[in-house]
Amino acid sequence: MLKEKIIKFALFLCAFVSVIVSFAIMLTILIEALKFFQKESVITFLFSNEWAADVAFMSADGASKQGVFGALSLFWGTFYISLIAMLTALPLGVMCALYLGVFAGKKSKNYLKPILEIIAGIPTVVFGFFAAIVVAPFIVWFFALFGINASFQSALGAGFIMGIMIVPIVASLSQDCIEVVSEKRINAALALGMTKKEVVFAVILPEAIPGIVAACLLGLSRALGETMIVVMAASLRPNLTMNFLEDMTTVTVKIVEALSGDQAFDSSLALSAFSLGLVLFIITLIINMFSVYLINRFHKRKNL
Amino acid sequence: MKKLFKKRQKASKSFKRLCKMGLYINLIFLCIFLGSVGYLGIGAFKQTYIFVEPDRNSPSYELLSRAEQRKIRTGQVSEKSWLLANSEVDQYMKENYNRLSEEQRILVDKLTQNGEIKLKFNTNFFLNGDSKSPESAGILSSIVGTLLVMLVCMAVSVPVGIAAAIYLEEFAPQNMFTHFIEVCINNLASIPSILFGLLGLGIFINLFGMPRSSALVGGLTLAIMSLPIIIVSTKAALKSVDINMKNAAYALGMTKVQMVKGIMLPLAMPMILTGSILTLAQAIGETAPLMIIGMIAFIPDAANSVFDATSVLPAQIYSWSAMPERAFLEKTAAGIIVLLGLLVVLNLSAILLRKYFQGRLK
Numbered sequence: 001m002l003k004e005k006i007i008k009f010a011l012f013l014c015a016f017v018s019v020i021v022s023f024a025i026m027l028t029i030l031i032e033a034l035k036f037f038q039k040e041s042v043i044t045f046l047f048s049n050e051w052a053a054d055v056a057f058m059s060a061d062g063a064s065k066q067g068v069f070g071a072l073s074l075f076w077g078t079f080y081i082s083l084i085a086m087l088t089a090l091p092l093g094v095m096c097a098l099y100l101g102v103f104a105g106k107k108s109k110n111y112l113k114p115i116l117e118i119i120a121g122i123p124t125v126v127f128g129f130f131a132a133i134v135v136a137p138f139i140v141w142f143f144a145l146f147g148i149n150a151s152f153q154s155a156l157g158a159g160f161i162m163g164i165m166i167v168p169i170v171a172s173l174s175q176d177c178i179e180v181v182s183e184k185r186i187n188a189a190l191a192l193g194m195t196k197k198e199v200v201f202a203v204i205l206p207e208a209i210p211g212i213v214a215a216c217l218l219g220l221s222r223a224l225g226e227t228m229i230v231v232m233a234a235s236l237r238p239n240l241t242m243n244f245l246e247d248m249t250t251v252t253v254k255i256v257e258a259l260s261g262d263q264a265f266d267s268s269l270a271l272s273a274f275s276l277g278l279v280l281f282i283i284t285l286i287i288n289m290f291s292v293y294l295i296n297r298f299h300k301r302k303n304l
Numbered sequence: 305m306k307k308l309f310k311k312r313q314k315a316s317k318s319f320k321r322l323c324k325m326g327l328y329i330n331l332i333f334l335c336i337f338l339g340s341v342g343y344l345g346i347g348a349f350k351q352t353y354i355f356v357e358p359d360r361n362s363p364s365y366e367l368l369s370r371a372e373q374r375k376i377r378t379g380q381v382s383e384k385s386w387l388l389a390n391s392e393v394d395q396y397m398k399e400n401y402n403r404l405s406e407e408q409r410i411l412v413d414k415l416t417q418n419g420e421i422k423l424k425f426n427t428n429f430f431l432n433g434d435s436k437s438p439e440s441a442g443i444l445s446s447i448v449g450t451l452l453v454m455l456v457c458m459a460v461s462v463p464v465g466i467a468a469a470i471y472l473e474e475f476a477p478q479n480m481f482t483h484f485i486e487v488c489i490n491n492l493a494s495i496p497s498i499l500f501g502l503l504g505l506g507i508f509i510n511l512f513g514m515p516r517s518s519a520l521v522g523g524l525t526l527a528i529m530s531l532p533i534i535i536v537s538t539k540a541a542l543k544s545v546d547i548n549m550k551n552a553a554y555a556l557g558m559t560k561v562q563m564v565k566g567i568m569l570p571l572a573m574p575m576i577l578t579g580s581i582l583t584l585a586q587a588i589g590e591t592a593p594l595m596i597i598g599m600i601a602f603i604p605d606a607a608n609s610v611f612d613a614t615s616v617l618p619a620q621i622y623s624w625s626a627m628p629e630r631a632f633l634e635k636t637a638a639g640i641i642v643l644l645g646l647l648v649v650l651n652l653s654a655i656l657l658r659k660y661f662q663g664r665l666k
Contacts, residue, residue, distance in 0.1 A: 004561045007561050008471075008475055008561070010467065011467045011468070011470055011475060012471050012475070012476075014463075014464045014465075014467035014468040014471060015467075015468040015471040015476070015485060016485075017464060017531075018464075018468050018485070018488065018489055018492070018531055018532060018535060019484075019485050019488050021492065021528050021531065022489075022491065022492045023488075024503060024507055025492075025495075025499060025500070025503045028502065028503055028506030028507055029499065029502055029503070029506070031506075032502075091326065092326045093326075094326075095322065095323045095325070095326025095327065096323075096326050096327045096330065098323045099323035099324050099326065099327050100327070102323075103320045103323060115331060115334070116327070116330060116331075119330060119333075121585065121586070121589075121647060121651065122337075122589070122644070123590070123591065123618055123643065123647070124591065124592075125591040125618045125621055126341070126589075126621070126640050126643065126644070128625075129341075129621065129625050129636060129640060130337055130340065130341065133340070133344070133633070134336070134337075134340050164330065164333055167330055195312050195315070195316035196316050196319075196320065197312075197315055197316035197319040197320070198316070200319070218494065221494060221496075222494075222496075225496020225497065225498060225499070227496070227497070227498045227591075228592055228618075228622070231592075231622075252496070252498050252592070255502070256498070256592065256595055256596065259501075259505065259595075259596050260595055260596075260598075274502060277502045280496060280498075280499065281495060281496075281499055284494070284495055284496055285491060285495065288490075288491060288494045289491070292490060
């Protein structure tokens with residue numbers, strides 16, 4: 001029996017490790033972020049839009065110049081690009097889910113779904129390359145036809161590719177929710193002479209809406225944290241604008257930029273990455289918890 | 305009445321077409337994507353070689369790659385042989401662009417007529433490490449790095465993940481604490497990957513002082529990232545085991561540990577393995593967390609151990625894509641082809657494994 005107990009304890013230890021890890025993430029990021037806020041003000045960080053961190057980097061040898069860390073335009077860029085991504089992913093994803101869940105025959109479903117899943121397996125660095133080499137020049141060329149100047153690092157290019165990346169997530173989660181809708185009600189609706197379109201709008205969508213919303217929220221949190229696509233296809237310049245053809249930068253780009261140089265780990269620039277990470281962490285955590293809550297409520301209601 | 309019916313039918317059909325279009329937009333995109341990467345990258349699998357006397361005064365000397373020029377100067381090459389041309393000649397031969405001087409262009413054309421300049425299969429691409437000159441840059445060092453990182457990641461995340469899942473599924477008492485663990489794991493599974501890079505930097509490098517950009521730190525960081533996903537998929541696999549099998553095992557007087565070892569694990573193994581392989585495939589494509597811990601440094605030589613600084617394939621792709629010389633473009637795309645090939649192999653093996661086990665269990 002001793003052996004059993006040892007095995008049981010070892011298993012418990014492994015489960016415990018995963019909890020330790022999640023606390024370690026929160027703690028490291030929190031501690032480093034607090035170090036940053038000791039040096040710089042929180043108010044400037046959250047509400048000012050001037051970001052001149054490289055000044056702090058250049059004067060790391062003790063010169064008097066101070067970096068300015070106002071992250072408002074970074075958050076703006078992140079949300080704006082994510083918004084473009086969601087505007088791409090939501091219609092495409094829901095349309096795919098409806099086709100696969102309602103219209104497609106079993107045979108075509110069997111090969112169409114795996115093809116869609118391939119997109120989910122493509123590494124984001126590859127998406128980033130594609131966005132920078134193919135999509136960005138196409139956008140510039142396309143808008144030049146109408147005499148509009150677009151930047152090679154436009155928010156549109158990065159957002160669109162990010163949206164394509166998210167489509168499989170939205171599609172497969174929504175499809176699950178669509179297929180949970182009870183067969184009986186669909187058949188009843190069809191027996192009453194409804195066309196499939198009417199069934200979708202009158203029976204399926206009203207029931208599946210919480211699931212679809214949750215899918216979108218999960219997609220949104222993926223978009224907010226996405227790094228490689230924006231590093232390669234968006235620019236380094238913080239830009240607070242509504243124009244999706246201009247260049248913009250995001251929180252994740254600045255995190256990478258701040259930490260891929262050679263500066264000391266306790267410089268304001270390096271620490272700023274952790275406080276950006278902290279904000280990102282909190283935002284995605286809230287979104288994730290909310291979407292999990294929605295999904296759970298959805299499933300509970302289904303069981304009744 | 306009939307008219308209305310037809311109208312409704314038509315609306316339904318066009319809605320179906322709209323939904324289908326959504327799917328096809330994605331598929332078309334995928335085709336454009338694979339097509340353009342293939343088109344850009346295919347050139348990198350051939351490289352220009354010149355058949356030349358090892359003589360510094362030969363007119364062809366200027367057309368050679370710098371590494372080959374050095375070999376000639378130090379006398380490593382003694383007789384007439386096929387030597388690597390520089391990237392400008394290479395790009396001209398592939399008809400990408402021409403940045404040669406007029407004299408050089410005429411010389412290259414003359415050599416082409418004599419058959420003394422030729423595109424050959426680019427073995428260098430697979431045998432060399434990274435290089436500052438595009439013609440001799442290869443992926444060996446990053447392939448080795450990727451394998452090391454994979455090894456570390458797998459060795460840590462798969463056993464720990466499976467053990468944790470077994471504990472949570474079978475042994476854990478149903479109380480607040482285990483519930484809390486589950487919530488934590490679910491949250492970990494969906495936070496942005498770049499935050500794991502911050503964790504790796506903060507804990508492994510700053511706190512434990514492990515060597516920067518080493519495969520050890522990279523593997524551990526990716527392991528922590530894939531741990532929750534493996535736990536979730538293993539739990540799902542364990543849940544799918546038939547309850548009758550479990551009850552039968554208990555009825556025969558097995559203890560819980562014996563039951564898990566003898567009944568649950570063998571039955572759930574195919575799903576567990578597929579889940580782990582797919583998670584690993586996802587981890588290999590990850591770049592952002594590895595950039596944070598410094599894996600985008602210029603590494604020409606393959607690493608000998610997990611403590612050496614190394615590069616991984618996605619990071620190599622990123623650093624090539626940021627190079628100003630246009631000749632690196634095709635190297636980037638070729639790197640992507642290799643990376644996608646690796647992922648295809650992993651995914652296929654997951655599918656085959658599942659098929660094999662399913663056949664055996666029936």
